[in-house]
Amino acid sequence: MSGPAAAPRPAAIRIEGLSRNFGALVAVDHLDLTIPAGSLFGLLGPNGAGKTTTIKMLTTLLPPTAGNAEVAGFDVQRQPREVRRSIGYIPQLISADGALTARENLMVFARLYAVPRHERKERIQQALAMIGLVEVADTLVRRYSGGMIRRLEIAQAILHRPSVLFLDEPTVGLDPVARRAVWEHVKELRARFGATILLTTHYMEEAEALCDQLAIMHQGKVVAQGSPAQLMFEADEADTLDDAFVYFAGSAIETGGTYRDTAQTRRTARRLG
Amino acid sequence: MTPPRRDERPGALVDGTPSRQPGPLRRAALACRDFTQQVLVIAWIETKKIQRDPTELLTRAVQPILWLGIFGVVMNRARAIPTGALSYLDFMLPGILSQSVLFIAIFYGIALIWERDLGLLHKFLVSPAYRGALVTGKAVSAGIRAISQAVIVCLLGLVMGAHLRFTPLALGGMLLFIVLGAAIFSTFSLIIACIVKTRERFMGIGQVLTMPLFFASNAIYPLSLMPDWLRLVARANPLTYQVDALRALMIQGGQSTLGLGLDLLVEVLVLVGLITLGAWMYPKAIR
């Protein structure tokens, strides 16, 4: 698969036996998952299930303890630079610089991703238009609302036309209106650029509205996978995705997330809110 | 909310999938160009921030004012420290300048912890930018801040009657060593930030480090005055080489005791070493 002769099929994620330990804690436990090109894939799971850790390994931020993964046809461990060139990532935390304007934020990443000089201005303008921030493009991001920051981050992540996008809890801490705006943009990303999108969320209605495939993670493993309808059917014919989630990740209610997880989620929510 | 849609290019996906294979020389040239470009982007962010918040630069002038205005004046009167042909004020000015650059640079890593807590650092690290370029960019940024510090300290010195040298060569050399010094200590600071990861621990370590670095150097007294063990420590301290060079460059009649060539060599080697280490440590900051 890695030889130069076999042209790698872009825009897909293949995860094989991927594991990550933090000391004694097994955050991701022999994960196997294949995400077809062009899909909008939702990774669900209770706090501490290992979603962010998985995304960090797929985006080359964290070396796996064992196993491997391919993103956009490139090996995350052996071809990290190629992987980075092909992906966009919006972290669970905030990733736009408040001391710069939206346009400046975009310019920084256009240059870091080596978007050709003659295309930069045009692409930035396009991205700003797409997410509806043209009027406030020259305002400091510090003054933005949570929803505007998220939209800016979306624009930032697509400047270089990535074929795979990772969105870690893109709507955490947003009000319902801002959340829906983000949904629209995520859908548009796929429609317009044909990107494969992997997102995590705690909101079942979001997973149902956006994703065509879901996987529920629990304690580092995938415990269920399929379309939203399939999952509901398999979960003893649950009426809602919420019920299906509880069915598959039920024991998590008692184990809960750790202090660290909770603190991190709330911090993000507060910053964005 | 829905923006007007222009140009839908179907399948406008991956940029520049490497199809043709350029030769090794060309690849190296391209890598150099990318590296430089990335360093400049990071430094550009810093200039934007300085432009928007210049008050910070002013508050940083307080410390050198105290050192020069009080310590310097008293010691100048006392003539307790033999400084050869130079007045004590002339002798200490490069030392105080280096010190103020050091004090700013050594806390530079706090910005990294801030960026990490926010999530900005993650974003930089998933970009294809070289980690070395990100670290060098930060070092250059610290250098840019240090230059403003140099202007303030030199103005202060002039007001107090120091004998500064203003030839283009002296000024250029001075800038070079100030930027080098700031780059060295800010990269050192960045590495510490990658290790300790929390603001509280970082501040503690920063505080512990500054004074020994300052006192175990030739900033406010000559090497010749030190006991042997301290002189050894001072010779291992990059600040000593910076002060030594600045003393020769900035001050009329000032002389280097170690040799400008050695000063430059040590500073450059230390910086390259630290940046290499920093590039390796940088991704660990978010693990």
Ligand SMILES: Nc1ncnc2c1ncn2[C@@H]1O[C@H](COP(=O)(O)OP(=O)(O)OP(=O)(O)O)[C@@H](O)[C@H]1O
């Ligand atoms: N750097 C780290 N050091 C130690 N433990 C970690 C680290 N990062 C994550 N963990 C632990 O690994 C487990 C999985 O964390 P992860 O952040 O992947 O969960 P998550 O599914 O993203 O949760 P959430 O929904 O709260 O974001 C958690 O128990 C967490 O405490």
Ligand SMILES: [Mg+2]
């Ligand atoms: Mg998470």
